[in-house]
Amino acid sequence: MPSSEIVANAMLESKLRARQINMTFKSGSESISVLENIDLDVATGEFLCLVGPSGCGKSTLLSIMAGFLSPTSGTVTIDQEKITGPDPRRIFVFQERGVFPWLTVEGNVGFGLFKLPKAEQDRRVAHYIKLVGLEGFENAYPPELSGGMKQRLEVARALAVNPDMLFLDEPFGALDSITRLIMRGELLRIWDAERKTIIFVTHDIDEAVQLADRVVVLSDRPAKVQSVVNIDIAHPRDISSARYLELRDGILAQIGLAHRV
């Protein structure tokens, strides 16, 4: 992908802007460089996927953009504002299940709404429980739910505070393949209804090409932006179409994976 296109995308209304992000972890006397000179622009309402070999630093980059980690150097700005920490306007959906097991489904969805009046809290809780299809489970506790339901619950908890951005860190990684397919459809349906800016980390190339407007391919550690691929297929996507396979195989080839099992 020519760099002019990245610049062109940045010219659009840019929601998030990462500039020259470097991250080095120190372990004892050794220092390990994880991210190297990452530049990234994400447009408002865009669905962006970060892919790369496992352990390359995708999750680290996501944590930096969400404000949980400070980069060794470089800046991230969101709406022209430099980020200094996590913020309820941008909710992180965790790779491990982040729902609170001591709260019911209702309690979890309402967790971030403590500053709102009670009536508004109740309205939003009911709305988002319905949106993710957990009606009838309002008073269930997370240990009583399946993996897919827990993940939907976490998405509902994130959406309930009406954030403008969602960071998802391999949210479907622990689910079985059928549930994963269903969840992708659900996420696209919700994204279509709510139009949040989404940054989604995955190591599953198919998942990225099915979901994203653009796929950012990171190289092996230390991660650099290897390429940015525009997925110019309208939703719902036909995953056996020639264009889909062409884009997918292009990314697979870049990562250096022969497409043979």
Add this chain to the structure above:
Amino acid sequence: MKLFVQLQPLIFIAALLAAWQISISLHPGSLLPGPWAVVGGFTDLLQHGVLLKYVVASLFRVTWGFTLAAALAIPAGFVIGWYARAEMALNPLIQILRPISPLAWIPIAILWFGVGDLASIFLIFIGCFLPLVLTAIDAVQSVPAVYVNAGRNFGLSFAELVYRVLYPAAMPQLIVGLRITLGVAWLVVVAAEMIAVNSGLGFLIVDARNAGNRYDLVVAGMVMIGVIGLLLDIGMRSLEKVRSLRWSYSEE
């Protein structure tokens, strides 16, 4: 058949009691009273109105000592566990104090508080405080980072984070610690009452021996201590069945 299985422990106890009674009647004059004599001891205590009075006195001391220890130890443990530097500073002190039996504090307790309720409450407090601090440190340190990060993400202040995330996340572990510590408190109160006060079940046992070798009353007191200890444990165990507490990190 099912009824028989449920009754098995009771049948076993009844058989033991019968064997005890028979062996006492075969060797009269032995130093241990038989079960029937112990029943007589119970009746004696009830008629004089001291049994209930002593049980209440012991429970009163345990309640105060245990509650004070929990109220101070859990926040202290949270702070120490949360701030790595506090733990580094205080851990050696805790490790030195911890192996000292609460009973070793008896002379100091009497020196500070005289003979009375305060001294035994202090001893129970000493027996519960450090184990609970250690439980709370461990509980707060094993709260998964994902819960803390999620709490911060939703814009909680530090106080809200403690109240809405750390405390509930640590609760299952705290309850196990509280249950064990309540057992310790019940052990300590009996010992404390033998020395530092003149009421309570521990006092009953010492007093029955000193005032005329009434071993039937001694054993009655021991049985009472066992029964109440068991009831306290059952009470704490029932907390573990509360729905919002019935989870553990292991199943995640």
